[in-house]
Amino acid sequence: MTTELVLAIDQGTTSSKALLVDATGRVVASGSCGLSISSPRAGWVEQDATELWTSVVAAIRDALDACPDADIVGLAISNQRETVVAWDAGDGRPVGPAISWQDQRGNAVCRELATTENRELVRLLSGLELGSMFSASKIAWFLERYGSSPGLRLGTVDTWLLDRLTGGAVYATEAGNASRTLLFDVEGQSWSRALGELFGVEIGRLAEVRPSIGPWGETWHVPGLPDGIPVLAVLGDSRAALYGHWALAPDHGGVGKATYGTGSSVMLPTDRAVRRVSGVATTLAWQAPEPLWALEGNILYSGAGMDWLARTLGVAPGREFSALAATAGSSRSAVFVPALNGLGAPWWEAAAVGTLTGLDSATTRAEIARAGIESVAHQVCDVVDAMDPLGTQPALHAGGGATSSELLMQTQADLLGRTLLVSRITDVSALGAGALAFRAAGIDVVPADELVPDAVEPSGDFGAEDRAAARAAWREALSRAGVPDREEPGGGRR
């Protein structure tokens, strides 16, 4: 009997991956292909739309080469969000670059639009803050230049990949991806005419919004893949990660997650569409097919902050940095605030500056490294505290590269005062999309034992008073870094 597999595509910023996964969550084969990124001028960040697609094809080919007889029940897509691609419906050729989520060319447009009323309208309808990271200003940029062409199609990366996978037969976007465009009514779960008018985007030209769970269409003339394989699930990467955490730890479905990457993303599911939480976004995580809303906060510098410290201290980032930090019993009075380019969620304080404070003659590089580890955990705590001030969620899933630091995970559990469920796998986003695809195919996902996350509990000797003292010292350092003292975070928004 052959095992039924899902081919899960994870199209990210730095690489495209393809994983053949089974219904226990195990990865049977995988392929990956790196991606280039360019910055043609200050604030502009672009990728090559053709390369986004050909890298996916290359990754699929690698995975299938390793497992040529795979019984593929369907495809799943997890993708980088907010990035916008435009192409011609006739020949499928890209028009212009892929404008990355990191691109800030829309700053001027957003600033112009950012009246108090408009910001309130955007917040109310989309759940997001008016800003150039989200897709709307990027879409407007394309329409201004290429809008007169009748065959122009444009959308987020999921839309682009669906078009290519189905030979142009499907022009659709996934609801969760749409909820990161600034053009989507997060509560009504449809494109918003009012927001379209605000940004000068004709809503009728946008792709059809569909639930995250398919079927979405079938493969057609994809190099290396047979025709007729259905695309069963599409999720934006951080939501795919949340779905993956839940699928691999069924007992802990329903609690939030933190992803420890360059920055950190914290997501907590919420029962209502728009819960006004200062400094964090409200988004539609997915429609599967029932909607799940979530609060999402993005921290700008976590892994990148540690890596910066590692470089400055002259140690290798990652394992060596964490090992250095672990040689210090504590950070004592040293605090690192990694506001290396302002502070993100929940503070959104562009004027905040990076600081190292509490330094004395006995401060060691190990203590500073430890302060670097703690800065990541404190920032996640800030977001979780803002989202769940009453502490209703007893646990938090943890994923991403930096979870390999035991010190970081223990520090996080200690400072949160909650159980941390640390993922044992690196590609949780791909597995999440894969799990949703299995569900679409009517196959139950039963995670393999070795994939169940490790539960890290707060240390017994780190009590509530220690937590309060550590958090107070962090808040003090934040205030010295230029975050105004206030009851609730998010007063100074982006």
Next chain:
Amino acid sequence: MRHVIVLDEGTTSARAVLISERGEVVAEATRKLAIHTPAGLCVEQDPAEIVASSIAVLREVLDVATAEGCEPECLAITNQRTATAVLDANTGTPVGSMVSWQDGRADEFVRGLRPRWAARFQEVTRGNLSASNVAIHAAALLQDPELARRAARGDIVLAAPDSLVLMALTGRHLTSTSNASADGAMDFDRRDWWTDWLDHLGVPRAMFPPILDDDGDFGVTLGSVLGHELPVRAVVADQQAALFGQGGFRPGGVKCTHGTGTFIDFNIGDRVPPVLHGMDLRVAWNTAFSRTNCIEGASLVSGSAIEWLVDDMRLLSGPADVDDLCRAATPSGLVVVPALAGFASPHWDSASRGSVLGLSRHTSREQFVEATVTGIAHAVVDLLDAMWNASGVAPAVLTVDGGLSRSDYLQQRTADLAGIPVERTADAAHATARGAAWIAGIAAGVWPDAETAARGLSVERRFEPRMDAAERSTRRGAWVDAVGRTLGWRAEVAEVPPAAERTLG
């Protein structure tokens, strides 16, 4: 040719220097001294080691002097200040460790004293209340019941470093005005110990030595100790000796010593300014030829900040690389407030610690080092500004010595940010010894006056201010903002009364 021998008993080394009537260094010997940090904020030295090293270096130089036929006619002593040793009153033998001027064990105790005592302390001693205080050190030491009993019986006495080495060399328990004015227990106007203060702290007045003029009668060295019987013609505290030795013996003279910390001393003649703006007033020297006061300001961390960058942060391989790294740094908005041991003058905030503000993803090691050096310069300018405010006289030229004075980058930055020239004298390394030698030599008749003694003094390099006023004002503004963000840390710690305060009431 006549000669003076100097014992320079510093924090990190004991040094003996033989100086000729022409001002040349004929011979010298140095021994490093250990600094112990047994626990927490405690910083101690071994008084027996200090005595032994002092005697050893003096003997070494005297041997050379004998061999070369240039026997000195008198000894001058200059020394680190405000450190506290306990001596057996009968034998002069040190008892236990010496509490260093860098010691912070009484920080919290001092915070507790401040509400009731800070203003009065300033009025009487003309200095600022801090844990660097011989009477407070003594109070802490007398927490030991055995020592307290011996003190009550008169069996032990107190000795700052000058008294420690004097006792060993001459068998006499004495101190000088320049030293006593830095001990934090002297009634400045009366030039005598302040008994109310000592009573409050529970330290017997009898433990303190008589205070003599800096060129007073300190006796003669014991032949059994040095093999020579030399009159001790001057005992001058190190900062004040350096002021003299850098040519700052006239009103308006100002010297800046970059050691572990930075000490700036500004000669104001015999004036006593009514308001000191966070600065300390010291007796510069009380001698037969001159009664001079100086305004003193201290920044606790400068050389030690560079050591910290080298040893703890490993951002550079040694102090010699400082200038290269600073020059390689691209401009940035980074500000380092190197208050690694809290703030002394003019802010007096021992609870705060150093900070680095304005880190961005582009911040480099070079910028980190450059901003640290610039922070040291800013701290110097803060002190100069306060001295100007206190005295009503603007320092015109800053003369630098000490380890970090070798950094051209630091001197240029200081000149730029202060808006006045900075001069590095030739042979700045011997400024302290030279000053003490001159005071002793004038007393002994080797030189008729200070001008004659100093005629060989020359400037090795002068740094002119090159920064325009607008940039200076922007940079100073950023610094003041950064200091504001750094002050007042961990204020809650100050609320906890330490055990000592509860006992002492």
